[in-house]
Amino acid sequence: MDSKPKKSPAGLYVLAAAAVIALDRLTKVWVRAHIPLDPSASEEIPLIPGVVHLSHIRNEGVAFGMLQGGRWAFVALLGVFCALVLWALCTGKLTASWERWLAVLAMGGALSNGIDRAVYGYVTDMLELEFMRFAVFNVADCFICVCAVLYMALTLFRKSPEEKE
Numbered sequence: 433m434d435s436k437p438k439k440s441p442a443g444l445y446v447l448a449a450a451a452v453i454a455l456d457r458l459t460k461v462w463v464r465a466h467i468p469l470d471p472s473a474s475e476e477i478p479l480i481p482g483v484v485h486l487s488h489i490r491n492e493g494v495a496f497g498m499l500q501g502g503r504w505a506f507v508a509l510l511g512v513f514c515a516l517v518l519w520a521l522c523t524g525k526l527t528a529s530w531e532r533w534l535a536v537l538a539m540g541g542a543l544s545n546g547i548d549r550a551v552y553g554y555v556t557d558m559l560e561l562e563f564m565r566f567a568v569f570n571v572a573d574c575f576i577c578v579c580a581v582l583y584m585a586l587t588l589f590r591k592s593p594e595e596k597e
Contacts, residue, residue: 452537453540456571457544486558492555517538
């Protein structure tokens with residue numbers, strides 16, 4: 433039996449959140465440099481034809497453009513969210529590995545959007561679905577939403593301790 437203490441994945445959590453932030457930041461920088469703001473259909477770039485294309489809009493609100501102009505309130509909420517995630521990680525409130533990873537990845541997305549809000553006063557969105565009328569979103573939004581939905585679904589269908597025995 434190995435007597436070495438189990439290493440904490442804290443470093444991996446930091447790297448994962450940083451990777452989400454980097455991916456989101458890079459896509460936003462590229463879009464701002466290559467696609468005009470509020471492009472015409474001919475200026476949009478097909479990503480997956482018939483499914484999604486790249487566009488370029490500024491969103492001063494939250495999901496679906498709601499609550500426009502709440503820049504500092506959103507930054508404050510981000511601080512509260514990050515503090516709660518860190519508290520849950522440090523105190524062991526998130527007991528399953530998948531809970532911790534989903535929280536860290538969602539926090540990475542939230543931090544990246546928070547950088548936009550703090551620096552620019554808006555979030556750069558670029559992913560626009562072609563097959564249905566839906567909000568334009570970004571890579572950070574994908575991480576936030578997918579992680580939140582997975583967390584809810586896995587929590588809903590998780591076996592209780594009594595069922596495992």
